[in-house]
Amino acid sequence: MTNAVQTGRPTLLRTKRQGSLAAAAGWVVVAVLVIAFPALHNVYFLYLATLVAINVIGATGLNLTVGYAGILSIGHSAFMGVGAYVGALMMLYLGTPLLLNIVVGALAAFLVGLVFAIPALRIKGVFLAVATLAAQFMLYFIFRQWGAVTGGDRGLTLPVTNIFGLGDVGFYYFTVLVAALLCLFCRNLFRTRVGRAFIAVRERDYAATVLGIDVVRTKLLAFGLGAAYAGVAGVLNSMYLRVVNPEQFTLTVSIFFLAAIIVGGRASILGSILGAAFMTLMPEALRLLLDAGGAATGRDLIAVTSPLRELVFGVMIVAFLMFEPRGLMGFYERLRGRAEVLGAEAEVH
Amino acid sequence: MKWNIPIAIAGVAMAGALLAAAPGIADDSAPAAKDKLIWSIPLPMTGPLAYNGNLFYTGWKDAIDYLNKNGGIRGHQIDARIYDDQYDVNVAVAGFKKAVADGGVVFASVDGTAAVRAISPVNNDQYKILTANIGNTSDQTDQTKYPYNLLVMPTYDDMFQMVLKYIQEKKPGASIALVTSDSEFGNDPLPHGLQTAKQLGLNVVLQETTGMTGVDVTPTAIKLRNANADYVIVHGYAANVWPEVLKLAREYGVKSQFIVTIVAGDPDLIKNIGPAADGVLAVEPFNLIHAGSKYPLMQTMETYLKNWTSKPTPYIGYSTLAYSTPWAIAQMLNQVMGKAIDDGTPLTGDNLIKIAKSMPEIDMGGLYGDRKVHFEDSRIPYGIIYRFHVTDTDFSMTPETDFMQVGDQ
Numbered sequence: 001m002t003n004a005v006q007t008g009r010p011t012l013l014r015t016k017r018q019g020s021l022a023a024a025a026g027w028v029v030v031a032v033l034v035i036a037f038p039a040l041h042n043v044y045f046l047y048l049a050t051l052v053a054i055n056v057i058g059a060t061g062l063n064l065t066v067g068y069a070g071i072l073s074i075g076h077s078a079f080m081g082v083g084a085y086v087g088a089l090m091m092l093y094l095g096t097p098l099l100l101n102i103v104v105g106a107l108a109a110f111l112v113g114l115v116f117a118i119p120a121l122r123i124k125g126v127f128l129a130v131a132t133l134a135a136q137f138m139l140y141f142i143f144r145q146w147g148a149v150t151g152g153d154r155g156l157t158l159p160v161t162n163i164f165g166l167g168d169v170g171f172y173y174f175t176v177l178v179a180a181l182l183c184l185f186c187r188n189l190f191r192t193r194v195g196r197a198f199i200a201v202r203e204r205d206y207a208a209t210v211l212g213i214d215v216v217r218t219k220l221l222a223f224g225l226g227a228a229y230a231g232v233a234g235v236l237n238s239m240y241l242r243v244v245n246p247e248q249f250t251l252t253v254s255i256f257f258l259a260a261i262i263v264g265g266r267a268s269i270l271g272s273i274l275g276a277a278f279m280t281l282m283p284e285a286l287r288l289l290l291d292a293g294g295a296a297t298g299r300d301l302i303a304v305t306s307p308l309r310e311l312v313f314g315v316m317i318v319a320f321l322m323f324e325p326r327g328l329m330g331f332y333e334r335l336r337g338r339a340e341v342l343g344a345e346a347e348v349h
Numbered sequence: 350m351k352w353n354i355p356i357a358i359a360g361v362a363m364a365g366a367l368l369a370a371a372p373g374i375a376d377d378s379a380p381a382a383k384d385k386l387i388w389s390i391p392l393p394m395t396g397p398l399a400y401n402g403n404l405f406y407t408g409w410k411d412a413i414d415y416l417n418k419n420g421g422i423r424g425h426q427i428d429a430r431i432y433d434d435q436y437d438v439n440v441a442v443a444g445f446k447k448a449v450a451d452g453g454v455v456f457a458s459v460d461g462t463a464a465v466r467a468i469s470p471v472n473n474d475q476y477k478i479l480t481a482n483i484g485n486t487s488d489q490t491d492q493t494k495y496p497y498n499l500l501v502m503p504t505y506d507d508m509f510q511m512v513l514k515y516i517q518e519k520k521p522g523a524s525i526a527l528v529t530s531d532s533e534f535g536n537d538p539l540p541h542g543l544q545t546a547k548q549l550g551l552n553v554v555l556q557e558t559t560g561m562t563g564v565d566v567t568p569t570a571i572k573l574r575n576a577n578a579d580y581v582i583v584h585g586y587a588a589n590v591w592p593e594v595l596k597l598a599r600e601y602g603v604k605s606q607f608i609v610t611i612v613a614g615d616p617d618l619i620k621n622i623g624p625a626a627d628g629v630l631a632v633e634p635f636n637l638i639h640a641g642s643k644y645p646l647m648q649t650m651e652t653y654l655k656n657w658t659s660k661p662t663p664y665i666g667y668s669t670l671a672y673s674t675p676w677a678i679a680q681m682l683n684q685v686m687g688k689a690i691d692d693g694t695p696l697t698g699d700n701l702i703k704i705a706k707s708m709p710e711i712d713m714g715g716l717y718g719d720r721k722v723h724f725e726d727s728r729i730p731y732g733i734i735y736r737f738h739v740t741d742t743d744f745s746m747t748p749e750t751d752f753m754q755v756g757d758q
Contacts, residue, residue, distance in 0.1 A: 044450040047443055153533030154488055155466065160474060167475075241442065242470035247463045247533075248438065284443060287433065303406060306394035306433035 034176055038169045046168050048281060053175040054236045055276035059260040060179075060186050060269060061229020066258070067266035068190065069222030070202030071120050075132040076230050076257045078139035081249030083109040083231025084238035085143065088156045091239070098161055098239060102178070105235035106228040112139070113227025117220045136251055143246040155245025158238065175236055182229060187269050198222050199267075263320050265329025274328040283313055385428040386421070386686065386696070388413075389448035389457040391441050391464070394433035398461075400661075401587070401612075404671035405483070406431065407660075409458075411653040411672075412679035422683050423690040434460050438467045449476050455696040456682060459498070462486045462533065469495050477698040479685075479705075481678050485611065486537050490726035497698040499705055500728035501677045502634035505538035505584070507730045507755045508610050510545055512632050515734055515750060516580050516608075517549040526555035526578035526605065528569060528594060535561070535585020542582075554578050562589045570597035573605065584610045588618050596625045606630065608734075616667040619737045620744040627739040630749055634732050635673045635716045638746065640666030644715025650676060667746060673716060680713050681705070702727075718752045730755040 037049055062076045083105035090096045090104060119131035143150050150156070163170035189195035197218045200208040205215045238244040256279060264275020290305035324330040390409055393402035413427045421427055430448060434441040441464035448454045455478070459465040462484035472478055473496055480498045482489060487506040489495055503511070516523050525546060529535035535558065546553050555576035557569050573581060573594070581598075583591045591613055598605070607629045614631025636642075639651035654664045654672070685705045686696055694700045705711075710721035711729075722729045734749040 042450045044443065044447040047446040051439060051443070153536060154486070157466065157470060157494060160470070241438070241467050243466045245463060245466065283435075283440070291432065302394065302431055302433065303403060307399075309433070310395045 035173075038172060043168060046172055048284060050168070050172045050175050050240060052277050052280045053172070053179040054233050054240065055257075055260065055280050056179045056273050057182055057236070058230055058233035058257050059264065059276040059279075060183055060272040061226040061233065062257045063226075063261045063264075063266065063268070063272045064186060064189075064198070064229065065222050065226030067261055067268065067271070068195070068202065069198040069219065069226075071117075071219060071223055071226075072125060072129045073132040073223070073226065074129050074251070074254050074258060075116065075134075075136035075139070076226070077249045077251070077253035078136045079109045079113055079227035079230035080234035080237065080253070081139055081143055081244075081246070082112045082227075083234030084244045084248070085150055085156070085234075086231070087235035088158055088238050088244045089149070091158055091161075092156065098163065098174070098235075101239070102232055102235045106231040109231025109234065110224045110228035113224040113230075114220055116227075117223030120219050120223055121216055133251075136254055140246055140249060140251075143249060151245070153246065155243060156238075158242045158244070160242065161239045171240055175240070178232065178236065182232065183269050183273065186229075194218075194221070259317060261327075263317060263327050265327035265332075268327075268329045270332065271327055271329035274332070278328060282316070283309065286312055384425050385453075386425045386456070387428045387430060387448075387451075387454045388682075389445065389454045390429055390431045391434035391444045391458060391460045392431060393436035393460055396435040396437065398436045401671045402433070402436075403661075404669055405675060407657060408672040408675035409679075411650070411657075412676040415649060415653070416679055416683060422686045425686075425690070430454070434464070436460060438463045442467050442471075445472075449478070454478060455686070455701075456481070458483065458678065462489075465489070465495065465498055469498060472497055472698075479696075479698045479701040481681075483674055483678075486533065487541065490728060492727060495727060497702055498727060499681070499702070499724065501674070501681050502728065503730045503732050503755060504728055505534075505610070506541040507728070508632045508634075508732055509538040509542040509582070509584070510755050511732050511734065511753050512582055512608050512610070513542065513545050513549055513551060514753075517551060520579055522550050522552065523579040524552045524554045524576075526557065526573055526576045526581045527553060528557045528559065528573070528581060528583045528591070530561040530585035530590065531558045532561045532585055538584065559590055559594070561586065564590060566590060566593045566597055569594050570601050570603070573598045573603050574601045577603075578605050581605045581607045582610075583607060583613060587612045588615070592618070592622045592626075595622065595629070599625045608632065612670060614735065615669050615671075616665070616737075616744075616746055617662045617669060619739065619746075620662075620665070622739070624739055624741060626737055629737050629739075630734050631737065632732050632734050633670065634729075635668075635670065635677060636718050636733065636752075637668045637670070637673060637735070638666065638748075639668055642715060646676075646680070646714030646716070665744060677713060677716050680716065681711060684708065684711055720752045720754075 038046055058076065058080060062073065065071050065073050086108040087101035087105035090101045116132065116135035120128055123131060144153055161171065163174045166173070190199070197208065197213045200211060200213055201215055201218045209215050237248065260275035260279040261272060262275070263278050264273070265271025286309045290309050291302065294302060294305050320327055326333070392405050392409070393399060394406060409429060409431060413429045416422065417426050432444050434444050441460055445457060445468050448457055457478050457480045459468055459480045459482040461482070465480065465482040465484065468480065472480060477497060482498055482500055485500065485502055485505050487504040489498060489500050489504060516525065527539070527542070529539065543553060555572055555578060557572055559566065559569055583594070591609065595607055609629060609631045611633065614633055616637060619626045619629060619631070636647065639647050639654060642648055642651065650668065654668060657664065685701055685708070688704050688708070689696055689700055706724050709723055711723060712721055717731050718733070720731055722731050731752050731754050733752045735746045736749040738745045738747070
């Protein structure tokens with residue numbers, strides 16, 4: 001230990017340099033994996049990967065509102081719907097390109113989000129949750145009943161979006177790029193005064209006011225930004241599936257995103273990514289594993305394995321809530337802490 | 350050693366990919382038996398329609414078992430890839446993509462209206478596989494949107510038309526009350542139904558919409574009493590809400606003739622309602638009476654039904670829509686794919702849909718009674734109306750009409 005103290009500064013520099021190199025290497029690995037993924041030539045995996053990327057955007061948006069700003073929302077999927085319908089209508093009637101549809105869809109969701117953020121200025125917690133539930137049902141009602149515009153229950157069918165002439169592969173690359181940029185934006189946001197104001201308001205809005213933070217503006221912005229992210233996810237989802245209908249934006253979908261950030265970790269970008277990946281992939285993985293297990297026994301077990309999968313998935317979520325309320329991010333932090341301790345011990349010895 | 354976020358993401362991505370890939374790769378590498386016909390079959394084994402999903406599951410299992418035991422289709426055994434789609438569109442699309450990724454699939458069943466809308470665009474452009482939906486929304490007759498999809502049943506519009514024509518023949522100028530659920534299922538046939546009622550000179554005196562589940566039905570029953578209609582058409586429900594409407598209406602002295610559609614006319618459900626359901630009529634796509642049937646296929650189905658030990662309610666001589674639908678699809682595929690094989694035609698969606706639509710008479714083995722049916726705008730527009738006889742101790746159902754074809758009533 002004495003040696004380490006005596007050589008503390010060079011050791012710290014070396015550790016930082018190693019950390020930077022490891023980070024760079026890590027990003028290279030991520031980039032290679034992402035770029036090489038379509039080489040699997042499997043439309044199923046590509047579909048799941050694209051879905052994960054879309055859900056990462058949605059979960060990051062909700063985490064921005066719920067995790068960072070502390071504004072509980074259970075109407076997230078309705079804002080996805082706003083983006084999806086606006087993007088779809090622009091595509092159908094104006095023939096606008098995907099990028100513009102995303103921008104306008106996000107803007108529309110942002111503005112609608114601002115409207116439904118107004119209750120957040122006066123109420124908190126479970127009361128606010130009920131208010132956002134109203135947003136969910138009101139928007140869902142509009143999606144269903146404004147048939148002349150939204151197509152009602154039948155919704156809208158969209159033409160194919162062929163990015164770079166690569167079909168599904170192009171859409172995958174584009175979605176991953178958008179997801180990465182939005183995660184980066186979110187990460188940098190919390191290095192700015194605006195982002196830190198979100199956290200200050202979450203912790204104690206009276207104290208934030210004393211610090212000179214405009215609480216009203218901050219809450220509106222946090223809710224609006226979360227909705228805008230949902231809008232982007234909505235546009236991408238509709239363009240990918242080439243269909244928009246109200247059943248894609250139900251309360252269940254809002255709960256899905258809420259569960260994603262609880263499982264992944266609140267107030268964490270990585271938590272949003274991990275949570276979205278977990279919630280999207282785990283039911284599929286469980287299904288495949290249980291079906292494969294059933295097939296290995298040579299018996300027809302689907303009637304048993306299907307409810308079993310639901311049970312296992314439910315137990316996993318409850319286990320998170322009970323044993324690691326910080327979610328997958330908590331696991332990651334624990335592993336990281338353990339690794340740093342081991343690293344420091346290695347330096348000492 | 351220091352942990353980094355990108356490394357963590359990479360790790361999770363790799364783990365996820367490997368986890369998801371493991372069984373899939375195993376499927377890919379498995380030697381595919383060339384003579385097998387692969388059918389992809391998603392079912393709502395869990396989720397909101399799990400009860401029906403399990404009935405469908407047994408129907409598919411039995412129908413395919415029967416086909417395979419009888420030599421398959423022209424000697425080709427059926428390899429059914431059944432999976433649970435939770436009645437979730439994203440999961441349904443994932444399952445469809447997995448089916449096409451695994452390769453060799455010649456038919457894909459589709460679990461409901463929302464799923465067929467999500468799958469059709471990509472199927473139309475890329476995969477062109479024959480599909481058959483188990484939902485009945487009327488837009489499925491749109492050939493431009495669903496060029497590869499078949500419906501072995503009538504649409505909701507068709508069923509409404511059959512019911513309204515029946516009423517007009519029984520009592521010209523009759524008054525009608527419509528009770529529908531506030532769902533796509535419930536709303537779908539209303540525009541066409543109202544227009545048809547007007548054309549037939551029927552008087553719609555009440556249009557009432559309720560939730561599909563868990564609502565207080567007292568206001569509906571009171572409105573039915575006040576409307577005092579000759580007929581009450583109930584549409585857009587499964588096992589919930591409408592039985593309470595019926596029971597309460599009867600308690601309030603409503604004498605109207607109730608007519609229910611499709612899923613609400615499940616014999617097991619009607620039997621459980623009890624004497625209040627006595628005399629209720631139901632429009633159904635298939636022949637659901639197996640006891641004493643003269644048709645060999647219906648007798649075979651009865652044998653399977655009798656051997657279905659885990660059936661939620663004991664077999665009482667009748668099938669359910671969910672059990673019979675897979676049999677109907679399997680019968681249709683048997684003939685369409687059989688003809689394609691006879692002709693030496695590849696089993697592509699384009700070829701199969703062409704054959705299906707060109708067959709003037711498809712023998713459904715008694716599922717449509719004596720009728721030899723055919724496709725019109727991708728659906729089979731035939732149906733029958735049954736009358737239920739229910740007491741505290743006894744239950745039976747009898748055909749109120751012959752099998753009807755929309756348009757020739």
